[in-house]
Amino acid sequence: MLKHSAKLVNMEIAFSMRWISFPAILLSSLTLFSTASQAHPHSWIDMKTYIQGDKKQITGFKMVWTFDAMTTAYMLDGEDMSPESKTETLARVGDSVMKNMMNEHYFTYFYNDQEPIKYKIATDGVLTKDRAKATLTFELPLSKPQPLTKDSLRLLIFEPSYYVDMAWKAKNDIILSPELSKVCTFDLVEPNPSPEQMLYAQSLPPDADPDNALGQLFTQTVKLHCQSAD
Template sequence: MHFSSLIYIIRISFITLLFSISTLKAHPHSWVSVFTEIEGNDTHLTGFKMFWTFDLITTSDALSGEDVSERKLPGTLKRLSREMLVNIKANDYFTFLEWQGKTLSFADPLQEKLILEDYKLTLSFFLPLQKPLQLPITDLQLEIYEDTYYVDFLWLQKDDIQLSEQFRANCAMNIIEANTTSEQIAYAASLPKDAQGDSKLGAQFTQKLNINCL
């Protein structure tokens, strides 16, 4: 498989974030399309199944120098998926869950997998709650973002969030879009790739998923 046809516009990519959190800068220069499945049963919400699809240039950068031959590709993807999860753990997997004024904790992820399809990498994993949340639940809020807004995580449409079959009868949800001002948008757009990161910027641009369960 050849990736030379992909244009390298961005030299510092999301993979830099995944492998070296401390060097992260600026706003946004990498894009991640998110699909989320909310998992649970008749009595508890147990966690979230995540699918993160990286843009073409990020994928190209991530695989630069890697062996992506047919024989070696499965092993390459398996190693990269583990390295990604180890490093994003330092930022709580960029996933923030709040309920009744408290931030809820996650256990270590399970079922991690990295695939390459249509020239894009997709990282999937199950993120279980440290302690399953007992129903009923009112105004549970889920956000996925990177603090400095170097990376933009986005649910592109409502169907990118699903309830698991066991959980479907109990819960309802809606996406609250970010209420950003023209000044905030202009500020983010003005930041070069090598600007010092603003740790409050990502939260200003993130979507919020509101979840209510009977």
């Protein structure tokens, strides 16, 4: 898979990068890295997504996003993580992340054919830290329930400029609610950028304006197949 091959190459050169403090990433839409390297991306998020609903409709998503160790370190750089302050610090940083992601639609794109499906404001945002990695958990309800369709629903989660690699590591990182699982299945489709697109992404200079078309080229797609309630 081209995306994950590129990820391994980028990890090998990550220590040569000049980073802006991580709060600038999620707190300013995940796109403010500065680096001497020309490689992309600069941060990695492993995702679990719980698709919520019943036998007739989808109502929203529960997200569990785990940041790589280096990103976590920069996220909390300069923060008071002493035992007596850790809980308060994580709550404050997590709240800031959630507020700023709202302006980017939580990097989540849900479609019925070509029509985007809208969300309410995310709730229950919680940032935790286990050893070297931080995890952000939140609920993302739809503005109104989406009726099930046979093949037209698809879900993508990505940072548009591809500075941040957001990926499901395996198909079982996408979980249907018990009721949905009775009437729906899904495919996890890996990205298939061309060699030219790969070379373009890797050739962008550090001072280039973000290319907000890159992320979608390198993102996975969940395609839902459901028994319509019609």
